[in-house]
Amino acid sequence: MSQEKGWNSVAATKSAKNPTAHNDTPNTPEVRESAIAKMKVAELRQKLRTHGVKDTAELKKPELVKKLIKAEVSATKTKSTKKNPTSGNDTPNTPDVSESAIAAMKVDGLRRKLRGHGVKDTAELKKPELVKKLIKAEVAATKKSTSTKKTSSAKKSTTKSKNPTSGNDTPNTPDVSESAIAAMKVDDLRRRLRGHGVKGTGELKKPELVQRLIKVETAGARKKASKK
Secondary structure (H helix, E strand, C coil), X not given: CHHHHHHHHCCHHHCCCCCCCCCCCCCCCCCCHHHHHHCCHHHHHHHHHHCCCCCCCCCCXXXXXXXXXXXXXXXXXXXXXXXXXXXXXXXXXXXXXXXXXXXXXXXXHHHHHHHHCCXXXXXXXXXXHHHHHHHHHHHHHHHHHHHHHHHHHHHHHHHHHHCCCCCXXXXXXXXXXXXXXXXXXXXXXXXXXHHCCCCCXXXXXXXXXXXXXXXXXXHXXXXXXXXX
């Protein structure tokens, strides 16, 4: 008893030898090392037994303190992981999917969201399983959406290469709007070409008519500019 009393009395002056006296674990704020260091030997042993730690009878207070801190920190981390395995961890390739937000959702909300993704038979699943399923479904949906957008962009790029006049105005003849010509109807294109003296357009399709009119209009604009 006197040994325990003496240890408590010099605890504050021996912080270098016993760094746990006033040091709370930074990653586990629920575990207060300073509070554990103030506990009595009997309390330390009893607390350790609740953590499943045996054979503490021969251990002195400093050893009991260290063992209990270790056990408490381990238990806190395990508890936190079980409750929220995805807390604060967002998928790097799908930033739109917030795992932490999903993990914070209620069970009913998780099931409703999963139904929206076409996932059925969730009634028997517990929250951790629902969280994993929803994260998987959201990630898959996000990747699919991204892939669709890329495919759409690639198609637009291909369309532009096939029809280079769409949205592309001739730089040297700003008076000739290729995009406007490309938007014209077939009859209008033929009529416009006839106005430029171009015949034999009856068998031509729209892309050919567009190219011919652009060529004629560009030539006319350049000729007009050279005269000025």
